[in-house]
Amino acid sequence: MTAPRRRTTPSAVAGLPPGRRRRRRAAVLAGVAAGALALAVAGPAQAANDVVAPGTELYVDPHSSTVEAAAGLTGQARADALLLASVPTATWLTAGTPAEVQAAAADLVGDAALQGEVPTLVAYNLPFRDCAQYSAGGATSVAEYTAWVDALAAGIGDGAAVVVLEPDGLGIIPHYTPAGASEPEWCRPAEADPATAAADRFVMLNHAVDVLTVLPRTAVYLDGTHTGWLGVGDITDRLIQAGVERADGFFLNASNYQETPRLQKYAAWVAQCIDLSVSTWWEPAWCASQYYPATPSDFSTWGLTDDAYAQAYADTGRTPDPATMKHAVIDTSRNGQGPWTPPAGVYPDPEDWCNPPDRGLGLRPTTDTGDPYVDAFVWIKVPGESDGQCFRGLGGPLDPVRGMVDPPAGGWFPEQARELIALAVPPIAAPTCEVSYTVHGSWPGGFIAQVWVKNTGTTRIDGWDLEWTFGGDQTIREIWGADATQVGQRVTATSESWNTVIKPNRRTTFGFLGRGDPAQGLPPLQITLNGAPCTVP
Template sequence: MIRHPLARVAGIAASTALAALALVALPAAAAAADGDVLGDDAVLFVDPHSTTLEAAASLGGQARADAQLLGSLPSSTWLTKGTPDEVRDAAASTASHATAAGAVPVFVVYNLPFRDCAQYSAGGALDTAAYQAWIDGVAEGIGDTEAAIILEPDGLGIIPWYTDINGNAEWCQPAELDPATAAADRFAQLNYAVDALTALPNTAVYLDGTHPGWLGVGDISDRLLKGGVDRADGFFLNASNYIDTPRLQKYGHWISDCLWLETQVPWWEASWCASQYYPATSSDFSTWTLTDQKYDADLAGAGLARDAEAQAHFVADTSRNGQGAWTPPDWEGDIEAWCNPPDRGAGELPTTATGDPYLDAYLWIKVPGESDGKCYRGTGGPLDPIRGIEDPAAGEWFPEQARELIALASPAIASPTCHVRYEATKPWRGAFVGDLVITNLGAEPIAGWTLAWHWAGRERLVKAIGASGSQAADAVTVTSGKLTSKIRAGGKTAFAFIGKDAQSRVEPWQFTLNGRPCTSE
């Protein structure tokens, strides 16, 4: 997508160089020439070394199959820690694998000082200088690679020592930060990141737009402008949350319209923007058309037409929103409705073909199957009183939730139609041999197949027996031979191989047969 910078500067020091452009829309030719990073035909990257498949390697039975199935679909790579050199190398590794696959990686850049206000996802850089150096590392690692960048979940939703557009003080007030400068520091950090990452030739960068169960449209639009959305590609919604897609679409369109009014109409104030709270009633989706109508009237009254090419775009996290937000029971204390709610399902599969000119992609920003944290819901813990178990720590694999996300997915996620049994000998001086048995779990026979996997280290395929094989970097491709090509429904076939350069017993984390994921053991 071509960046279409919004014209008005939001009073941030990092944006002062654009002040002369206030209230003037930049022509498309002046926008950064990114190409169409998230165009309708973009292929989103499936990471063969993802944390999801890493989790699968230590699981068995249904839990293993669930992790392998979720790991077969595109989800984000989170960059959350490390030195500038370490994050550079991590970003470069993923970018390199994505380029080899002809796909676009989605990076979540998540390392702001006092991220999540030091709650469940505590951590982040020590200060602004450390953060800027870390961002420079991310940028160096991505380089010329095509990449979508989700910049700092909660970065604009939770701002230390901030006073919002309505004069309300932010609840996040860490004693370690100076109340006089903390909010300005947050905006300076985000503006630096926007400039560093949009300066790359093939990136699409999105800032935190929260979700419609949280901030009103005017409030988040004002924060987005202060955060540098005028120089980014847009904003993201629903990261790590559960709001259903129809609500996200309306909310995203309203934010885009509010930003359009605020940047193009000299007398407009973001606080005037209609929202999910007025004239709509937040809890009654049937009333949200009232806010649609209000924007129609406000734009017409300002003599301003919508322009999908020039307005801010957005992406939406659909990793866990197939059943929408959880309606919790009556509860004394904080129910933590956002924290591992039960009986949720995955939503729309990741794609850039949304049919909405403002909505660039459905993405799985939150890695589905990874825990939101240890949810005590106002109790002393350690059990989650709703689930009756102790939830894994934030970011750790949660088998029970993964099962729910697949079983209750809307739309449904197709089940694997193949299974691979893999056995290999312990390497001797780096050499090893193995055999694989492929089972056709589908209802139709297979006539000719290609099996693919990735090694985890420096292993090399020397020869396939009963098939033909090749390898590029760590990616192995094996094609059926005359005697192994046909597999009846419910039937099996097998082949063997010779390998070298193994340092330990190695089992690939994922196999695909004719491009479709298989379960494995």
């Protein structure tokens, strides 16, 4: 069944978000693989899914594109960006030479390993990605792509990582004719060879699966689309052709808005359809879906599809065991309010995927899903970044839904960020602390800084840990008014006995003497108090 197109809009280019301040390269992995990394991944020779076992800490990137956006904002827009930056979110690798993507991946994985955390990387560089639409770009040939993904794998190395492999990679295939169809789907770019484009897509994805799954601590997920798009049998057939049997599973809802309970049902059905199709005489085309026997718009009927799978297992004589099946990761970055329903008859092309109004953040990223078919809820799409300039079929330049010109794809969208936070389900707590960080003086190789911590909440703080990440190679030489520990670039300042309590609307302070150049990313923007983000004026 053909469903509406869904486009992705990464902000990262040339392999890294603009201005990313990285100082380490692949060599860092050798030093941390046996040490800090063990905090996140237990023991050698584990199955890749252990990378996202319950309790795994997902990485919060202190140099993310969201932090970059916050640096150029003020007031509420800045506070919103910093709040979103405090949540683990994927990093998109979208371009660059093999050397550049290898270095970018190594830096990200190495930095995360130092903190005992696991990053989520999005590989998004296939030729004709997004069918050359809003997020056009990517490699120009099979050879160029395979070299790029080989370098990505080399950059990850022995580090722990979750790889979301090519959003839209299976949902939008150039010149692809689905099983049982008589003609190719809508994506028919003139530059692609109709005779080889679809086969090339599967060749590239299979190669990516092979080079990434051989890594000892990398979990790899292929495009599983979502509940408003492909039926279960269609996506299962595509996943099998792409090598899902050798991957950890599939990802759902990338950059989209479908409700989590529906996606969990869909995840189970796709997992079961794969299992039946590769382990018995069953065919993907026979798999029940959200479209039949269920009614897609009536969630109360989806139990009929559950029953159909129970019957399929009975017919094949196979016992379903989720532990042996392929699992899903689900993007919950913008699905708190579910998908937008455009008003009927108003817009020639409503573009319901493109910066829809009044959406909210969904579940926070976690590997504690309580669902045997779902390894993690993750934020694949960077919430707050625009999907592109949306005209709704009316020619633009204004988005008629919003009465404004939307930012280009990947640009920061303050109005949308505010909506996502205000309408989040579950609600996201507003910051209850404010931190002022001032460099009072500097000299070659050193500086002195003072930090003020204010309680802007309604209850007193009794004991605190303030955490931030330096933007360069700075280290703390001496500190007063707090105790400090530093791992890599990340610093934790802990209260002393005399300033452990901060009453509402009161503040405390500490200072330190630092080594390094304060011009490198100081003052830091992403600061947390007892794990919760603070406002940084």
